[in-house]
Amino acid sequence: MSEGAEPGRARALVEALRGVVGAAAAHVASAERDQAVAYDVASMSAAVAAAGELLDHDADLALLYAADVAADLTGRLTGRESLWGVDGTALEGVAAHVAAGRDPAFLERVAERVLATREAGPRHLSAELQLVRAAFREFAADRIAPVADRIHRDDEDIPADIIDGLADMGCFGLSIPAEYGGGAEGDEPAATPAAMLVVTEELSRASLGAAGSLITRPEIIATAIVRGGTEEQKRRWLPMIASGERLCAVAVTEPDFGSDVARIATSATRDGDEWVLNGVKTWCTFAGRAHYLLVLARTDPAGHRGLSLFVVDKPSFPGREWRLTQEGGGSVEGRAISTLGYRGMHSFEVRFDGWRVPAADLIGGEGGLGRGFYLQMQAFANARLQTAARAVGVMQSALELAVDYARQRPVFGRPLADYQLTRAKIARMAALIAACRAFAFAAARAVTAGDGQLEAAQVKQLACRAAEWVTREAQQLHGGYGYAEEYGISRLFVDARVLSIFEGADEVLALRVIARRLMKP
Template sequence: MHPEDTLGTVRNCLARLRTAFDAATVALARRCSAQGRLSGDKLDAEQVASFELAWAAADLLAADAGIAALGAQSSELDARLALLFAVEAGQAVLARLEMLHLELGLPRDALRALRDDAGWEALCHSAAGSQALDAAGRAVAASDGEVGRLALDEPHAMAQEAFRRFAAEVVAPQAEAIHRDNLTVPESLLQPLREMGVFGLSVPEQYGGSAPDGHEDALLMVLVTEALSEGSLAAAGSLITRPEILTRALVAGGTPQQQAHWLPKLAAGDPLCAIAITEPDFGSDVAALTLRGTRVAGGWRLDGAKTWCTFAGKAGLLMVVTRTDPDRALGHKGLSLLLVEKPSFDGHDFVFRQPEGGTLSGRAIPTIGYRGMHSFDLSFEDFFVPDANVVGGEAGLGKGFYYTMAGMVGGRMQTAARACGVMRAALRAAIRYSHDRKVFGQALAEFPLTRAKLARMGARLASCRQLAGAVARQVDRGEGRMEASLVKLLACRSAEMVTREALQLHGGMGYAEESPVSRYFVDARVLSIFEGAEETLALKVVARSLLERALGTA
């Protein structure tokens, strides 16, 4: 097919899939509604359909973003990869929609017509057939993993280059020891990152950060996070998330005094901070949290437990989501944010006793990957927090859920960027190994199946990078809240797939701890769990948003 014909065909096919997707969305919205509004019970009864709808939305959005990014400056490789992903994503969406239409009692004639369309069949062959995979794989093998290149202005390009260089020269040489020996992120990484201003990327300039006053620079955050995550997810790539969530909470609801006091400190990375949301019996169900805050003279006493509080040992400041209203029926409206100050600890457990008798203790949770920052179980016993440390003061009581959510869009964008960084590291490792490793008398890269694997890995990474860049620009315009969840959903699952294939190409060496690709594999597995588990995002954020839009109630 001629290149222009190919692009026209893929756009036409994606548009036809979008039409069928919209029909399924409307039908599911009607099934899940009562009197024109979504019903929680009906939504729960349709979780399987809602989950499939969310994944179809993610694949369609990524395919559209990859094709839309093609232009005169696009390389031949990126064009090949965008078409490859669009076709394979289209095939997955087509299968999902056929089942959804069957379940919802919708006609499937249009979907059958697309499946049998001569143009679609020709596109599948030309973009994703064995010869196309081989050509794309050869190009990926020669690219050193430089795929999905974003169109950047000079400041963003310079920042990307600076942090990629730092990740390669400073982070990567320390990453293996931090992972293998289960160390805490050392000052040899933290101090240079402070000097580079990394903890102030989301802090407004007026408070000592680098975020433009009055608007966001989500694209910069994505670029920096991806670059650091390529060096190490746990030792560098995740350091920015916690200060961003707390910064956005303070910007959204903090008093002027709290903003003036804490934001410059966060920008300087002193103290480091952690976010305590999850509880042992409540994961992503934030509204059901129970850590109790009891009002006493001059402040609050905290009693209860938190878990999966990343970096809680090293951090000197914890943002703790606390139930300050004892009426459990209030749900999320009874939650507030309290700022807990504590000493910094380097070890895997700590106990902090206040002079007045309160205690905060923590124990690091052993994990298969994502070592370095450590996630902690925390126990609060009669722990005192002064009124000055309630975000928003008296007016902030009961608004903690909303202040927390203010930082979640950025957190999800960062997690998508982390996934892209880990994918890039894994793809580059796979490319190098496939050139170096000889089997049956020739390099792995000379085998068609190896090249097909590299092509698909490259297509996933390129598409996730293009989607992350496109959604970051939406976020910078004050939009893209649901799309941030979609890119997180897709990129994190893709990181599992790419790191799995990279490890597989390494064979037995990939399973050895001494090989960095084994670290990429176990690190990638956490990405679909934190910052909103995959299932919660798909059902409670993405599908719900899509169905509300379909009902006109968004």
């Protein structure tokens, strides 16, 4: 614990922040009608929740982060007090704590530790999870980091040795029960969401596009199969996914329907013992290399109750374009979408034209009709946790690069790290990362306990927005070099931008998930 960090300050500040957010959530009548205020309240609820989780991790970082949250909240509240239903003096009682946490001298002391360790505070991992972290950090350093910049720069396919190596380490079966070939049983760390977070962070620290997202797709499809599949389907699909013999992609989003999943139009029409798929999906990451496509399609016109999930089996294709045809004229084809970042897996537009799928490949069989929306939403909770971990991994990498550059770069005769402004930036980066990391583990516990939809959405929204700021500030510290592709920070900056868009767009999560749950009577 650093000099000047009084645990009571941060705790009192967090309690005051909770009071303001709670009062606002009770006051705002409609997330749909009062969107501007509801968005701010939802966003602040996530930040305050993260501040609360950081209290028992590190007193310095907890105070720094809580003070920054208070400053952010004050800015959002000013001029809108009546809309929030909160008195403008609500935080006056903790003003001294805010001042202590924002004192530049205090930030400099915090930065001293970060500059020495390249870490955003202690991890508080069990011995088992420390071993998991060490194993995947070593793998990432040996296999992923050496090729990450090249894959991004040339938009290459992910090398097979990365995929094969992760399969050998059991990455694709983290959430699959042991009886189906996965690692989820007993108290083994690989069976816990915490292990998933640790693995995802370490892979994303090396490269978001080349590794950090590889286990998300199997996580989504496996969750849907475990919760909704028949016993025959579990035994047919899950061992192949867990072993990495069959790679996975998800086909939910459509050109006209992104987060508005309940309105999707891709149809599945019954024809004897087959279903015929017609429609277009977009942003289907890894749909070329994947053998299994998890396709959400409309089997009935009845809104979200008319959606069902299919597993479409296909060959794996390298590159950016592929096409398949069936006897009788059915076809499915994919074309990769060029993107700013997040390269390697490639995101595809996939077109189904009379493509026939065996009735046995409807998840849940006849009992799965109309359950697709619910199964997909359940699977997204874990995916959002993983996306938060991906954001933390990207931020951790950016912090390390910023620290390294600041320590060795001379500016006006002194190392960049010696300047107060640099240290303030470094300290704030560390506090954000620590808060997001602590909240991600808390959200994982909530999901394990049986719900956790609110916490998963909150930490996803918070961490992904934080990643944009952290990578931007890290790039800024690099000056002109940060804009050069030969420096890894430029890759982190463009990769971070996608995080607030996929797995639940920032605004949709805030208004449709977080605000609605906060405002329930």
